[in-house]
Amino acid sequence: MRLGRCFVSGDAAHVHSPASGQGLNTGIQDAYNLAWKLAMVVHGHADATLLDTYDAERVPIGQALLASTGEVMDTIMVDKADGTGGPAHSPRDFQRQLIRNMSGLAIAYPDSPLTVPGGGTGGGPRPGERLTQIRAADAQSPGWTILREKLRSPAWHLLVFAGSEEPGGQDHPAAGAGPLPVWVEILTISRHRHRYDGGDRRVWDPDGTVHDTLAATDGEWLLVRPDGHLSARGTGDAGLRAALDRLTSLHTAEPARA
Numbered sequence: 296m297r298l299g300r301c302f303v304s305g306d307a308a309h310v311h312s313p314a315s316g317q318g319l320n321t322g323i324q325d326a327y328n329l330a331w332k333l334a335m336v337v338h339g340h341a342d343a344t345l346l347d348t349y350d351a352e353r354v355p356i357g358q359a360l361l362a363s364t365g366e367v368m369d370t371i372m373v374d375k376a377d378g379t380g381g382p383a384h385s386p387r388d389f390q391r392q393l394i395r396n397m398s399g400l401a402i403a404y405p406d407s408p409l410t411v412p413g414g415g416t417g418g419g420p421r422p423g424e425r426l427t428q429i430r431a432a433d434a435q436s437p438g439w440t441i442l443r444e445k446l447r448s449p450a451w452h453l454l455v456f457a458g459s460e461e462p463g464g465q466d467h468p469a470a471g472a473g474p475l476p477v478w479v480e481i482l483t484i485s486r487h488r489h490r491y492d493g494g495d496r497r498v499w500d501p502d503g504t505v506h507d508t509l510a511a512t513d514g515e516w517l518l519v520r521p522d523g524h525l526s527a528r529g530t531g532d533a534g535l536r537a538a539l540d541r542l543t544s545l546h547t548a549e550p551a552r553a
């Protein structure tokens with residue numbers, strides 16, 4: 296979906312039958328995926344190699360779209376006389392697969408260069424997946440109401456589950472990992488109100504819904520991309536430093552935040 300300085304998105308990249316009504320959704324996802332990467336490169340926060348991940352992440356999505364819409368067409372075009380041409384599996388499986396594909400909610404980038412594998416084996420979203428795999432009722436909880444609003448800003452977010460201990464003079468709970476890149480915004484999430492001082496980098500999660508739905512334990516961190524997909528998660532400063540170093544290899548050497 297890229298040739299030199301030229302990028303294609305939407306129907307220009309993957310024109311298909313309108314049978315499953317996904318063309319517009321997928322085109323907007325293409326544009327969003329590309330936009331934040333272009334912005335980082337244009338503003339000098341990232342090396343141009345970041346743009347290679349547009350192709351790496353979106354070509355498989357376009358290919359899957361062509362395959363699934365092709366399958367819908369095959370189903371519609373089933374030959375009534377001999378029954379050939381229909382789906383190979385049961386109607387219920389087919390319906391389930393269709394809904395997952397049509398909603399776009401199953402899209403993930405597990406093999407992307409921007410995904411640091413290995414985290415999330417204890418449940419919750421895994422690197423590459425969307426962060427907000429939550430039910431409508433959970434989305435209305437106090438913690439998620441604050442967090443969803445903060446995640447609307449198209450920035451990288453580092454979610455740190457802070458536990459109950461006092462900050463102890465550190466700039467932020469992940470201070471042991473060293474300076475954060477300027478393109479990362481940190482959000483501290485705690486069940487405890489004394490941690491929630493009304494600051495714009497704090498998320499108070501009084502009933503623990505954010506913790507539970509993300510299967511996050513105190514001391515854990517999650518690194519979220521501008522488009523809401525999880526890039527990495529883990530515990531400990533060393534793991535966070537390793538994840539950031541891996542990602543910053545795609546970024547220019549720029550002054551870190553003090």
Ligand SMILES: Cc1cc2nc3c(=O)[nH]c(=O)nc-3n(C[C@H](O)[C@H](O)[C@H](O)COP(=O)(O)OP(=O)(O)OC[C@H]3O[C@@H](n4cnc5c(N)ncnc54)[C@H](O)[C@@H]3O)c2cc1C
Nearest residue numbers: 304305306307308312313314315316317318319320321322
């Ligand atoms: C019947 C039908 C039903 C659909 N239903 C759904 C649905 O329910 N849900 C969904 O998500 N999608 C649906 N789609 C698909 C959706 O409409 C398209 O995927 C979407 O509009 C593609 O947007 P785009 O910006 O990539 O391309 P386009 O909308 O095709 O925009 C391309 C633009 O470029 C212009 N252009 C072309 N050549 C040039 C040129 N040389 N110079 C300048 N301008 C040029 C064109 O005039 C056009 O305005 C449907 C499509 C059809 C046909």
